Amino acid sequence: MTNHVELRPGAYADSVTLLQVSRAVQGLDGVLAAQVAMATALNIEVLVEMGFDVPAEATTNDLVVALRLADADALPVALAGVDQALRDANRRPEGSSEIAAPRTTASALRRTPEAAVVVVSVPGPSALVEAMDAVDAGRDVLIFSDNVPVEQEVALKRAAAERGVLVMGPDCGTAVVGGLGLGFANVVSPGPVGIVAASGTGCQQLLALLDHAGVGVTSALGVGGRDLSAEVRGVSTREALRRLDSDPAVELIVVISKPPAPDVAAEIEEYAGTLATPVEFALLGAGKPDLTAATEAVLRRLGRDVPAWPVVGSASPGSGAIRGLFVGGTLKSEAQLIAGTDAGHTFVDFGDDEYTTGRAHPMIDPSLRLDHLGRAAADPATGVLLLDVVLGHGAEPDPAALLAPAIAAATQPVVVAVVGTDGDPQGRDRQVRALVDAGAEVHLSNAGATRRALELLGASS
Amino acid sequence: MTTPEAVVNVGADLLADAVADQATPVTRVDWRPPMTGTEADLATVAADPLRRTANERALVAMLGVTATLVDVAPASEVLGLQRGEFLHAGPPIAWDRASGPLRGGLMAGAALEGLVDDPEDAVALFEAGDSVSLEPCHHRSTVGPMAGVVTPSMWMFVLEDAASGRRTYCSLNEGLGKVLRYGAYGPEVLTRLRWMGDVLGPLLQKAVRATDPVDVTGILTQMLQMGDEAHNRNRAGTLMLLRDLSPAMVTSGMDSADVADGLRFIGGNDHFFLNLAMPACKLALDAARGTEGSTMVVAMARNGTDFGIQTAGTGDEWFTGPAQLADGLFLGSYGPDDANPDIGDSAITETAGIGGFAMATAPAIVRLVGGSVPDALATTRRMHEITLGENPRWTVPVLEFQGTPTGIDVSKVCRTGILPQINTGMAGRLAGVGQVGAGLVTPPAEIFPQALARLAGLARERQDRL
Numbered sequence: 001m002t003n004h005v006e007l008r009p010g011a012y013a014d015s016v017t018l019l020q021v022s023r024a025v026q027g028l029d030g031v032l033a034a035q036v037a038m039a040t041a042l043n044i045e046v047l048v049e050m051g052f053d054v055p056a057e058a059t060t061n062d063l064v065v066a067l068r069l070a071d072a073d074a075l076p077v078a079l080a081g082v083d084q085a086l087r088d089a090n091r092r093p094e095g096s097s098e099i100a101a102p103r104t105t106a107s108a109l110r111r112t113p114e115a116a117v118v119v120v121s122v123p124g125p126s127a128l129v130e131a132m133d134a135v136d137a138g139r140d141v142l143i144f145s146d147n148v149p150v151e152q153e154v155a156l157k158r159a160a161a162e163r164g165v166l167v168m169g170p171d172c173g174t175a176v177v178g179g180l181g182l183g184f185a186n187v188v189s190p191g192p193v194g195i196v197a198a199s200g201t202g203c204q205q206l207l208a209l210l211d212h213a214g215v216g217v218t219s220a221l222g223v224g225g226r227d228l229s230a231e232v233r234g235v236s237t238r239e240a241l242r243r244l245d246s247d248p249a250v251e252l253i254v255v256i257s258k259p260p261a262p263d264v265a266a267e268i269e270e271y272a273g274t275l276a277t278p279v280e281f282a283l284l285g286a287g288k289p290d291l292t293a294a295t296e297a298v299l300r301r302l303g304r305d306v307p308a309w310p311v312v313g314s315a316s317p318g319s320g321a322i323r324g325l326f327v328g329g330t331l332k333s334e335a336q337l338i339a340g341t342d343a344g345h346t347f348v349d350f351g352d353d354e355y356t357t358g359r360a361h362p363m364i365d366p367s368l369r370l371d372h373l374g375r376a377a378a379d380p381a382t383g384v385l386l387l388d389v390v391l392g393h394g395a396e397p398d399p400a401a402l403l404a405p406a407i408a409a410a411t412q413p414v415v416v417a418v419v420g421t422d423g424d425p426q427g428r429d430r431q432v433r434a435l436v437d438a439g440a441e442v443h444l445s446n447a448g449a450t451r452r453a454l455e456l457l458g459a460s461s
Numbered sequence: 462m463t464t465p466e467a468v469v470n471v472g473a474d475l476l477a478d479a480v481a482d483q484a485t486p487v488t489r490v491d492w493r494p495p496m497t498g499t500e501a502d503l504a505t506v507a508a509d510p511l512r513r514t515a516n517e518r519a520l521v522a523m524l525g526v527t528a529t530l531v532d533v534a535p536a537s538e539v540l541g542l543q544r545g546e547f548l549h550a551g552p553p554i555a556w557d558r559a560s561g562p563l564r565g566g567l568m569a570g571a572a573l574e575g576l577v578d579d580p581e582d583a584v585a586l587f588e589a590g591d592s593v594s595l596e597p598c599h600h601r602s603t604v605g606p607m608a609g610v611v612t613p614s615m616w617m618f619v620l621e622d623a624a625s626g627r628r629t630y631c632s633l634n635e636g637l638g639k640v641l642r643y644g645a646y647g648p649e650v651l652t653r654l655r656w657m658g659d660v661l662g663p664l665l666q667k668a669v670r671a672t673d674p675v676d677v678t679g680i681l682t683q684m685l686q687m688g689d690e691a692h693n694r695n696r697a698g699t700l701m702l703l704r705d706l707s708p709a710m711v712t713s714g715m716d717s718a719d720v721a722d723g724l725r726f727i728g729g730n731d732h733f734f735l736n737l738a739m740p741a742c743k744l745a746l747d748a749a750r751g752t753e754g755s756t757m758v759v760a761m762a763r764n765g766t767d768f769g770i771q772t773a774g775t776g777d778e779w780f781t782g783p784a785q786l787a788d789g790l791f792l793g794s795y796g797p798d799d800a801n802p803d804i805g806d807s808a809i810t811e812t813a814g815i816g817g818f819a820m821a822t823a824p825a826i827v828r829l830v831g832g833s834v835p836d837a838l839a840t841t842r843r844m845h846e847i848t849l850g851e852n853p854r855w856t857v858p859v860l861e862f863q864g865t866p867t868g869i870d871v872s873k874v875c876r877t878g879i880l881p882q883i884n885t886g887m888a889g890r891l892a893g894v895g896q897v898g899a900g901l902v903t904p905p906a907e908i909f910p911q912a913l914a915r916l917a918g919l920a921r922e923r924q925d926r927l
Contacts, residue, residue: 019790019898020828033794042638046793100839101491103846103877108469110845112488116465119480121472122492125500129876130471130492132507139469144476155508178464180485183476219462247462364475393479425482 001032004067004075005052011063012038013086018063024085025067030074035066036082105133119182120169121145127170128152135160135167142182142222143169146353150231153224157235166239172222173200173351173361174392176207179218184363186392187423191216192302194244194277196237198227198257201328201351201390202284202291204419205446206256208428209295211421212444213307218249225329228260228283234268241268245275253277254298258330259285290334290447309445313436315413317456320383321345323376324450325369327362331388331417335450343457344381348372363395366402373403377410384413384453388446389435391420391428398426400434407438414439415453417446499875499910502917506872509920511754519749519757519773520850520868523813526748528629528741529674531621533665535658537613539630540601544574548598550609550806551764552779555595556587560765562644562801565892566608567595569646573654574612580646599760600777602747603630604739604806607642607888608765615654616662620677620740627747629740633657633665636730638895643888644801645895656722660715664723668709675705677741680734682854685815685865690823691738692807692816693884693899698734703727739806742813749773749868754923756916757849758869761812761881761904765804765888768904772871772912774919780912782905787887789900801890803902808883814852814867817882817901818844822857822865826884840882841866847873847881871916874909 013021018037025034033050037043039058047054052066067078102108105118118134120127124147134141135156148170160167168175168182174197175182179190184200186207193215197203203220210217221243223236237255244250253275255268260283272279280301282294289297296306322339324347326332332349339345349355350362350369362369376382385407389399396402407414416435420428432442443449464485470477471490480487495503506512536542547567549559559567564587571583571593586593598605605611617630635653639645669675680701687697703724710720727733746759755773762769769779784802791799810816820827821841824834832840841857844866851864869881880903887898 017828019792023790035793045638050793099842101489103491103493103879104873105469105471105490106873107846108471108488108490112467112469112486115467115469115488116463118469118471119476121470121476123494125504126492126495128504129495129507129872130490134469136513144472152504152508159508159510159513178462180464180468180480180483182468182480185479243462360473364473393482394476 002069002072003052004069005054006065007039007055007058008063008065009061012061013063021082021085024088025078025081028078028081030070031067031078032070033068034078035064037064038062039064105130106137109133109137109139116140117142117177117182119144124148124170128156131156131167132159135163135165138163138165140166140177141168142172142175143167143224144172144183145169146171146356150226153226154232157232161235161239166221166243167236168222169224172224174203174220175222176217176220181393183222184390184392184394185220186211186421188421189216190218190249192249192251193217193298194247194250194253195220196240196244196253196255197222198225198237198260199284199330201419202256202330204328204390204392205291205331206254206295208419208421208444209292209309210298212310213299213304215299215302215304219244219247225258228257228264228268230261230264234264237268238271241272241275241279245277250277252298252302253279254282255279256282256291256294257284258333259283284330284334286337290338292445292447309443309448311441311443311448312432313441315415315441315456317458318383318413319457320381322384322386322453322457323379323382324348324386325350325372325376326388327351327369328388328390328419331419331446334446335386338447338450339454363390366396366399370402370406373406377406377412382412383457384415385410386450386453387414387416389416389418389431391418391424391426391431393425395426400431404434404438407435407440413456414441415449415456416440416442417449418442418444419446493878496875496878496906496910499913502913503872503875505917505920506756506913509754509923511923512756515752515754515774516757516849516868516870519752519755522748522752523745523868524852525624526622526678526745528620528677528744529623530618530669530677530737531674532619533616533662533669534619535613535662536611536615536617539617539619540603542611542613544613545576545593546613547593547595548601548603548605548609548611549595549764550598550605550607550804551762552767552769552781553597554764554766556590558766560801560804561890561892561894562804562888563608563765565644565646566610566641568892569641569650569654570610570612572646572651574614597762598806599762602628604743604809605632605642606634606735606739606807607805607886608644609806610641614658616658616665618737618740620737620744622744622748625748627744629744629747631736631740633661634730634733634736636726637732640895643886643895644892646893660719661723661726664710664713664715664719665706667713667715668706671709671713672706675702677737678854681738681741681815685819685822685855686858688823688825690816690819690826690884692735692810693886694731694823694826695734695738696731698738699727699731702734702737735807738815739809742809742815745813746809751776754920756871758812758871761808761883762806763803763808765801768803768908770904770908770912772916775912775915778915780908780915782908785902785905787885787900787902789887789898791898792896795897799889799894799897800887803885804888805885807885811881811883812869814848814865815855817884819855819857819865820882820884821860843879844882846877847879871909871912875913878906880904880906
């Protein structure tokens with residue numbers, strides 16, 4: 001064992017660098033202990049305690065290199081190690097200065113002050129927290145997430161109302177804000193209609209039909225399916241109405257909702273009466289006009305012609321019951337209202353919370369519906385397969401390609417409602433063509449498709 | 462409605478892509494699930510109608526405080542500390558659970574007060590417990606570095622917020638190495654403490670009383686521009702303090718050799734200003750205490766056994782978990798086995814947005830854990846993810862003079878899992894050893910969900926009363 005102590009006058013490194021250098025040198029073969037430090041009183045004390053002899057002339061401006069070696073032969077390697085460690089300590093690592101992404105919505109909004117809208121699609125139990133960041137910052141928020149408890153929705157919307165913030169959702173699949181499509185929005189031209197929708201696919205049906213009729217939509221504000229419930233009481237619907245009323249581009253507002261709480265509907269209708277912009281209500285429910293009829297009413301109110309809704313392809317009659325397999329909740333409800341379930345017809349919404357806990361929406365992940373489609377086609381009780389294909393931003397890039405083989409393999413007639421515009425990323429006409437080629441009859445109107453399915457079974461609607 | 466200029470997306474990338482496809486810029490949040498089991502409490506706290514304004518008020522109150530050094534005097538006078546009363550760092554603890562360095566500090570304190578002749582004899586005194594009492598510094602408007610032991614005869618810096626007249630206190634810094642606060646109690650420790658009581662304290666008192674109040678907050682502003690983060694590095698701050706006090710020290714009328722000793726001691730102790738930075742931070746944070754509904758952390762403190770936090774919305778309740786071992790570099794031949802878990806009230810600096818939170822401004826210390834300058838920038842930026850705002854006074858030049866991350870939000874810690882980064886010294890595990898190293902440490906993660914649960918409970922109680 002041998003000790004080596006040397007002074008390097010005039011050399012300087014900060015204490016932290018030197019601690020690091022000491023540690024590096026301690027790791028070298030043959031080095032039992034190492035201390036590279038400025039010769040301050042404290043460091044000298046430490047060196048003495050370690051058993052080193054420090055030259056008396058050492059001053060605080062000297063660098064001390066103190067090494068305890070297994071034997072003297074190790075010295076050159078150890079000293080080279082000290083020099084290398086000193087050099088390494090001053091070397092600048094590269095590529096580590098990238099700025100990490102924000103971890104919360106609050107942080108993202110601080111970094112992007114110009115962002116006017118936040119889109120939230122984290123799992124339901126965490127959605128309120130992210131959305132509340134937007135509300136706190138005074139920004140509008142679209143909550144795509146479902147499985148958000150209704151009491152959280154109420155709390156969030158109350159806070160938003162105090163701040164004049166619009167909360168779209170939860171479970172809001174679609175919005176168009178000043179021409180920008182969010183969620184599963186369809187690509188439409190700007191125009192005179194403003195939509196308030198407590199129904200995502202209902203809104204999409206309206207957008208698609210209006211687009212076909214040549215009528216544009218500047219804003220379509222989703223408010224979430226529960227907004228007009230007794231608990232939530234239309235808080236977001238009011239704010240959305242207020243926004244659209246103050247938009248000079250909007251000539252007519254359409255409110256579309258799943259069956260609302262009657263007293264809430266009355267309150268909202270009363271509020272709508274105070275606005276300068278006329279409001280058309282399309283409140284879905286038994287005995288109410290379907291979405292296509294509601295669209296026709298809008299067109300008539302605007303003084304536009306009502307076109308014939310396109311049908312491409314032709315399905316043959318069948319016998320049995322309708323098996324409606326939907327990705328759109330409102331489209332499913334509408335079909336069910338039209339066809340009823342008395343004759344054994346069944347309708348499933350794969351976008352329902354029970355199918356989406358912990359997995360993506362069926363417009364993104366079609367596997368669950370494809371699986372059910374195969375089973376329904378194999379069921380002899382199935383008389384007609386009734387499907388929807390919903391296009392737009394965010395939805396799967398080529399749904400027809402995935403459905404076509406299953407449709408072609410089905411022995412039953414298949415009727416499909418394709419909800420979309422030709423501006424949509426998937427290309428509506430291309431999707432329709434693929435479905436028709438596989439043997440389906442394709443409608444633009446979901447109500448039309450449902451009535452056709454009934455007709456194929458020999459029933460009348 | 463106007464077309465959004467930009468969108469923030471949190472969740473499915475697909476939805477962000479859809480916006481980007483429409484030629485609209487999207488900021489994507491790197492969202493991850495929150496700390497286990499915190500979802501419901503996070504939602505409750507987020508929905509608490511008091512929270513937002515409470516946090517705004519807490520932050521404004523904190524940022525509004527200017528700390529000035531107005532006096533230096535013995536703890537017996539300014540704290541009313543009686544013989545046998547001992548203050549210590551961190552949350553409450555008794556002798557039986559006290560760590561080595563805390564015990565060592567208490568033993569040195571007992572000898573300093575003449576309760577025992579030999580510090581070793583103090584063990585029996587504390588074990589008996591009938592003639593002595595332990596209390597956290599924080600409970601007496603005080604902060605103590607490392608062991609944080611304060612006894613009646615120790616001289617204290619007195620800081621004041623001119624607007625409210627509130628005061629906070631801290632002992633005088635002893636320097637590095639074998640010192641009481643690191644748990645050493647040898648003769649040289651007591652000799653130095655006696656000199657501090659006999660010479661340094663009175664000298665500083667005369668100088669401070671003869672000088673305009675020293676603007677400690679202002680010095681902090683400047684030192685952050687000069688490479689100090691005011692926790693592990695206080696070199697510029699110490700020299701600025703000397704600049705303000707030395708004329709009055711020289712003209713104090715005290716013996717010139719004593720004045721020279723005082724000047725030499727302060728000038729040779731780069732950490733001297735830490736004991737002013739700490740109470741300045743506490744003075745600011747205490748302004749936010751008792752803000753009902755606020756999720757802001759107002760204290761992080763360790764006693765060498767437990768790490769505790771307090772929040773603005775939960776009164777003086779401590780939320781504690783086991784103190785962690787720092788990751789760092791060791792003096793001499795000391796190694797990880799020699800180190801005591803994290804200790805001291807000095808994490809008050811991080812709580813106020815400096816220290817580890819201002820790492821980016823102190824390039825000289827970033828190598829403490831083999832880090833680099835970019836790592837330091839990343840650390841400060843990361844702390845912005847868990848804070849409520851920025852300090853417009855304390856800015857970081859290298860980050861385009863962005864304010865330091867200020868006001869740790871318990872809910873943001875639980876949401877992100879990002880723990881506050883603390884720069885710290887390491888005390889020896891055994892009483893009497895002193896300092897063994899320095900490094901970085903974080904609080905135990907579980908104390909944040911604990912505090913959150915309490916905040917959520919209080920929010921639910923308020924809701925039920927409505």
